[in-house]
Amino acid sequence: VRGGSQQSCEYERSCYFGIVGKGEQTRTAVLEAATDKARVVGLRGLTIGVLAERTELSKSGLFAHFRSKESLQLAVLEHARNRFIDEVVRPALQAPRGEPRLREVFARWVSWADVPGGCLFVAAAVEFDDDRGPVHRQLVQYQRDWLDSIAQIVRGAITEGQFSPGVDPDQFAFELHGVMLSYHHLSRLVGDAHARDRATRAFENLLTRARIGTA
């Protein structure tokens, strides 16, 4: 680690590497940097070389941690998933069951996607959809878990009597995911200033339908 002393710190992140030193903490800090980078260049664009430049760690040090590009990709994916749970899922679970929880999920997912490079999972889905390797399998599992989590919250809204008993939770999850993807697309690719309003209205439309039971 270069520039490790407090005095010579130029960038906050390299400082951090200096302070935490070796081992598990370094690994976490590297994964943090790798996840930010992968959001912009894609998981496939994330090479050990690119990461060495970003973290100021040596290539050989990084190889010692990750061994191969694929295990780096898998580690980044898992790290991003943990961040997603910390930033979106866990705080949403603090909200009351049903609709309030769903609103929290939606608001937090929008914030999650509103970062440089956008949502890592959306990009990785396109990068790996023709693949059949371990990264693809991991992504599919995370995707299923995420849709199941949404469906589970919808079930809570039905139990609470907020949504009609006729609502299909998996169908709701599919449609909400569509709203999120459409938002991601319009906001990130097109840069449309109304993207957030459109997404919010689409979300409210979904809720209205679920309440009156036409979903």
Added chain:
Amino acid sequence: VRGGSQQSCEYERSCYFGIVGKGEQTRTAVLEAATDKARVVGLRGLTIGVLAERTELSKSGLFAHFRSKESLQLAVLEHARNRFIDEVVRPALQAPRGEPRLREVFARWVSWADVPGGCLFVAAAVEFDDDRGPVHRQLVQYQRDWLDSIAQIVRGAITEGQFSPGVDPDQFAFELHGVMLSYHHLSRLVGDAHARDRATRAFENLLTRARIGTA
């Protein structure tokens, strides 16, 4: 062009190159092959080298046609847009105005996405959303045109009295696009057998809402 005579044809496509010869027709045939390839490897993965292998044309011949990777990307994007108009937009315009036309658009879009590699535009959107070059600008323009086309058909459905006058055509387009993206994601990444049913139901839900005017 190698293998150009009828007798020595091993692959249909290389035959085709042999028969049509040089000039504009070769360019079209190359773009056809390039578009198929780009669907799988992405626009960024489409190099002159990859294309030479696929078409059995020489690299120097391909350079003569396309000059740079960027102009190849732009040409492929334009070619894919023309194909999209031929396969989705133009046939849909043959259907009666309003809802029947919208149904035709939806069915044809699903078929368009159900090919090896999926929809080129969905993949390119993720590949180029952090870019600000000519390929990005082209993509944004195509994306806007597509959403505008959907909104225009929705306006027709309002004029025909099929949809409530309170329906916001741009909001409808945003939500329909979400259904398509969610379908693409679930079908291609997750390989979910119910993806098509889910998408069809989501589409019908949108139509129902537009008829009763809660969109």
